[in-house]
Amino acid sequence: MDNNEIWVYVELSGSRIEPTSLQLITKAKAIADGRPVVAVIPEATTVQAETIVSQYGPDKIEILVDDRFAEATDEEVSDALFQVMDKQRPNTLLFPATILGRSIAPRLQAKLQTGLTGDCLDIYFKDTLLVQVKPTYGDNIMCDIVCPDRRPQMATVRPNTFRAVQDSSATTKIEKPIFEFHKEEAASILSTKPIINSSANISDAKTVIALGRGAYSEKNVKLANQLAAKLGGMVGVSRPLTDKPEFGHDDQIGQSGNTIAPDLLINLGISGAVQYAVGIKNAKKVVSVNTDKDAPIFAQSDFAYVGDATEFLTAMLGQVR
Amino acid sequence: MKIVVGIKQVPQADSVKIDPQTNNLIRSGIQGVINPFDKNAIEAALRLRAQAGGEVILLSMGPDSYVTSLRDGLAMDADQAVLVSSRALGGADTLATGYTLAKAIEAIGDVDLVLLGRQSVDADTGQVGPIVAAYLGLPQVTFAESISLESANTIIAKRQLDTVIQDIKVTTPAVITVRSELNRPRYETPVNIKQSFDKAVTVWSETDLNLDPEQIGQAGSPTKVTSVYAPEKKGRQTTTLPTDPTQAVVELLNKLN
Numbered sequence: 001m002d003n004n005e006i007w008v009y010v011e012l013s014g015s016r017i018e019p020t021s022l023q024l025i026t027k028a029k030a031i032a033d034g035r036p037v038v039a040v041i042p043e044a045t046t047v048q049a050e051t052i053v054s055q056y057g058p059d060k061i062e063i064l065v066d067d068r069f070a071e072a073t074d075e076e077v078s079d080a081l082f083q084v085m086d087k088q089r090p091n092t093l094l095f096p097a098t099i100l101g102r103s104i105a106p107r108l109q110a111k112l113q114t115g116l117t118g119d120c121l122d123i124y125f126k127d128t129l130l131v132q133v134k135p136t137y138g139d140n141i142m143c144d145i146v147c148p149d150r151r152p153q154m155a156t157v158r159p160n161t162f163r164a165v166q167d168s169s170a171t172t173k174i175e176k177p178i179f180e181f182h183k184e185e186a187a188s189i190l191s192t193k194p195i196i197n198s199s200a201n202i203s204d205a206k207t208v209i210a211l212g213r214g215a216y217s218e219k220n221v222k223l224a225n226q227l228a229a230k231l232g233g234m235v236g237v238s239r240p241l242t243d244k245p246e247f248g249h250d251d252q253i254g255q256s257g258n259t260i261a262p263d264l265l266i267n268l269g270i271s272g273a274v275q276y277a278v279g280i281k282n283a284k285k286v287v288s289v290n291t292d293k294d295a296p297i298f299a300q301s302d303f304a305y306v307g308d309a310t311e312f313l314t315a316m317l318g319q320v321r
Numbered sequence: 322m323k324i325v326v327g328i329k330q331v332p333q334a335d336s337v338k339i340d341p342q343t344n345n346l347i348r349s350g351i352q353g354v355i356n357p358f359d360k361n362a363i364e365a366a367l368r369l370r371a372q373a374g375g376e377v378i379l380l381s382m383g384p385d386s387y388v389t390s391l392r393d394g395l396a397m398d399a400d401q402a403v404l405v406s407s408r409a410l411g412g413a414d415t416l417a418t419g420y421t422l423a424k425a426i427e428a429i430g431d432v433d434l435v436l437l438g439r440q441s442v443d444a445d446t447g448q449v450g451p452i453v454a455a456y457l458g459l460p461q462v463t464f465a466e467s468i469s470l471e472s473a474n475t476i477i478a479k480r481q482l483d484t485v486i487q488d489i490k491v492t493t494p495a496v497i498t499v500r501s502e503l504n505r506p507r508y509e510t511p512v513n514i515k516q517s518f519d520k521a522v523t524v525w526s527e528t529d530l531n532l533d534p535e536q537i538g539q540a541g542s543p544t545k546v547t548s549v550y551a552p553e554k555k556g557r558q559t560t561t562l563p564t565d566p567t568q569a570v571v572e573l574l575n576k577l578n
Contacts, residue, residue: 013482013483013484013485014485016484018483073460073489074451074461074463075454075460075461078455098482098483099463099464099480099481099482099483100482102447102448102463103451103461103463103464104451105448105451106415106419106446106447106448106449106450106451106452106455107451107452107454107455107461109415109416109448109452109455110416110419110451110452110455110456111455113416113543114416114543115414115416115542115543115544116415116416116448116544117446117544118415118440118445118446118447118448119445119446119447131547134445135445135552136443136444136445137332137443137444140338140339140551140552141339141549141550141551141552142549142550142551142552143546143548143549144546144547144548144549145544145545145546145547146544146545146547147543147544147545148543148545149543150543184460185492186459186460186491186492186495187460187461187462187489187490187491187492187495188489188490189487189488189489190477190487190488190489190490191487191488192485192486192487193485193486193488194484194485194486195481195484195485195486201483201484248501248502249500249501249502255552256442256445264577274551274552275552277552278552285577286557287573298559299557299559300557301557301559302557302558302559302560303559303560303561303562303573303576304559304560304561304562305561305562305566305569305573306561306564307564307566307569308566311566312566312569312570314566315566315567315569315570316570318567318570319567319570319571319574320574
């Protein structure tokens with residue numbers, strides 16, 4: 001009923017390859033157990049993302065080349081993918097759970113009439129079925145979801161959940177499947193502009209200063225921003241602070257916000273609810289500051305400072321060159 | 322402009338817990354509210370109606386208790402509401418839900434715009450909007466952070482991706498899902514609350530909509546939930562820093578390097 005392959009959608013923005021797609025190639029290879037791993041890239045002629053993608057060692061790359069992919073609508077991309085997938089029906093199809101991935105995948109799901117699990121935190125095979133682990137209910141609950149009868153088994157997977165590893169030992173075959181680019185008349189991308197200020201996304205930051213309800217004050221926001229600037233990092237928040245005027249959903253760390261993987265994370269006034277913990281588990285070093293010595297965040301930290309966030313920030317600003 | 326807003330009733334945020342003994346969801350005593358992102362969709366619809374005229378129809382699928390949140394939406398000043406409700410629809414995943422809503426939108430007829438929240442805060446899938454758009458064969462803009470009416474039948478919406486912002490032009494009919502950054506939903510006023518009780522809430526079943534039994538409820542849902550549990554906690558070896566802030570920072574910086 002399927003061709004036993006695991007396909008990974010390679011998302012592009014201009015010539016930038018979405019890192020999650022590479023992470024998914026590595027993850028797919030790790031769980032493949034003999035199943036071929038295939039990267040599928042809809043791209044403009046000049047991009048040639050396959051040169052970089054092949055360094056991650058998929059067994060095969062399917063390139064769909066048309067210059068209109070540089071600014072294609074969700075429908076145009078999902079239509080092209082449908083043409084290729086409908087014939088081949090992969091066993092599994094993985095997307096990054098980025099805005100684009102979460103927009104194209106369900107549209108394709110409806111065309112393919114199959115199941116899709118959104119925003120997974122883990123995936124693994126149990127016999128022939130892909131177990132898709134997904135948080136739900138305001139981050140309090142995890143579900144294991146499978147798609148027993150229809151193919152492909154589709155999932156979008158949260159960025160930075162896995163690490164991308166290059167693999168030079170594999171040989172990658174490159175193919176160009178037949179498809180037709182169908183222009184969508186009722187929609188068009190008028191312009192694509194780089195985001196000005198926050199060129200960086202918190203999920204890619206090497207250093208993150210995280211503020212929680214327990215440390216929120218105008219002064220601490222300012223000090224945290226100063227420290228972030230000094231360390232070349234970014235300021236993020238836990239869920240309660242997304243309601244504050246200085247912050248929004250994009251700044252949120254945790255299961256329903258961003259999963260982060262910085263080298264250094266400094267938590268200020270964050271209690272450490274499980275949903276937050278899941279969002280920071282890939283951080284290398286975690287430092288936490290809280291006035292409550294029993295705060296659960298300390299159990300998830302490499303360094304604990306029981307005390308005032310303002311004093312800690314001030315001392316950090318004094319010591320960091 | 323005839324605008325349908327898809328809404329979902331969800332448990333009050335963060336209040337659902339899991340029983341550590343039975344691994345079942347504890348739902349008792351939890352009040353249902355309109356999914357917060359859907360309120361942004363209602364607000365966007367009301368603003369477009371103010372600009373272009375027309376009507377705002379709320380649409381939901383779920384048990385009879387969902388009338389509560391439809392009434393709340395009507396109290397925000399929507400014109401009427403439709404609830405698709407039947408036991409046969411229970412256990413629907415995103416594909417079956419998208420199919421059912423798409424059929425209801427066809428039945429409402431002559432719809433210019435379908436607005437939905439970017440995702441629900443309980444299931445967090447964000448899939449239903451694009452699935453509805455696919456079933457109806459309509460253009461989509463997801464995660465819109467601004468919507469402007471360019472002419473009677475064109476809309477330009479902004480969508481922010483990870484590193485870029487897109488301006489997307491769609492010709493109506495179209496489907497748009499919205500972010501909370503789009504607007505601030507209005508409060509229900511006493512007058513609107515009073516009037517909401519005179520507004521129609523139509524209830525349709527699968528027979529009213531001629532739904533294919535193979536595409537609804539559990540039968541029409543390709544995905545199955547095999548297990549539900551609390552997220553696991555992960556511990557680290559914790560070093561406690563001295564109480565003096567300067568000493569603490571000095572020790573920290575030494576150990577980090």
